[in-house]
Amino acid sequence: MAKNIFAENDYTKIKNRLIDWLQTGVKNAGLKGAVVGLSGGIDSSVTARLCQLAFGDEMLGVVMPCHSNAQDREDALKLAAEFGIEVVENDLSEIYDHFLANLEQSGIKGGKLAAANIKPRLRMTALYYYAQAKDYLVVGTDNWSELKIGYFTKHGDGGIDLAPLGSLVKNEVKKLAEVLEIPSAIIDKKPSAGLWDGQTDESEMGFSYQELDRYILTGEAEPEIEKKIEKLSVKNSHKVAPVPIPRREDIV
Numbered sequence: 001m002a003k004n005i006f007a008e009n010d011y012t013k014i015k016n017r018l019i020d021w022l023q024t025g026v027k028n029a030g031l032k033g034a035v036v037g038l039s040g041g042i043d044s045s046v047t048a049r050l051c052q053l054a055f056g057d058e059m060l061g062v063v064m065p066c067h068s069n070a071q072d073r074e075d076a077l078k079l080a081a082e083f084g085i086e087v088v089e090n091d092l093s094e095i096y097d098h099f100l101a102n103l104e105q106s107g108i109k110g111g112k113l114a115a116a117n118i119k120p121r122l123r124m125t126a127l128y129y130y131a132q133a134k135d136y137l138v139v140g141t142d143n144w145s146e147l148k149i150g151y152f153t154k155h156g157d158g159g160i161d162l163a164p165l166g167s168l169v170k171n172e173v174k175k176l177a178e179v180l181e182i183p184s185a186i187i188d189k190k191p192s193a194g195l196w197d198g199q200t201d202e203s204e205m206g207f208s209y210q211e212l213d214r215y216i217l218t219g220e221a222e223p224e225i226e227k228k229i230e231k232l233s234v235k236n237s238h239k240v241a242p243v244p245i246p247r248r249e250d251i252v
Helices: 011-028 042-055 070-083 093-104 111-116 118-134 144-149 170-179 201-205 209-218 223-235
Strands: 033-037 059-063 087-089 136-138
Touching (some): 011 033, 011 136, 033 118, 042 070, 042 170, 059 070, 093 118, 144 209, 144 223, 201 209, 209 223
Parallel strands (some): 033 136, 059 087
8 A cells, every 4th residue: 555545636636526526416406405304423524514615605504412412513603613514403302202202102122222312313404404405405515435334324414415425534624624724623633423522433333544544545554444444344345236126027
């Protein structure tokens, strides 16, 4: 692997091409702009800034705490203020509590992950409300590293219209963030989906983004890391595949 594999790209060119790509996607949909969920993390910050550069005032950031880390909310609002991004805030904590309690009245308790995944699905619903209200598309924040191993919630943060970061690995997103002048506090923050207190991406995945990105771009990894990555990729492949439909000739 080249020593500076993530620094070899022209990130200014990537920025400009992604702006054009976003503009084309929204134009082809016959709509006006974009809505982005702001989590206070690097992926949502980069996505929001790209959308602002692509659509100007026709871009809305939505901050949706749900029993979340207070610092994440603060970082999201600071980012919006620094770049002059229009933002609305909806605290979903109470809605989440009521919804989960209602589900558990059935006597079925889904466990920690099933409960946590309600959060991104509530956020997805809110984003589509705003998108339809304003004739926008929902622009997602998933990067190639997350898509490779299915590290996102199906019909949650994976429920989107456009994924501009989908061909960039995590460490490339960091380089793009520098070009976009995203605050260093956000760039250097430990990646977390914010599903529960203290949760981090890398501890949950069982390997680092450096190892994952290296494998995606070069095919190189320690045997045990490669095994973990490929196991997750196969297990979660349904998240990025079209919904299975039986062939008519097989059933009629």
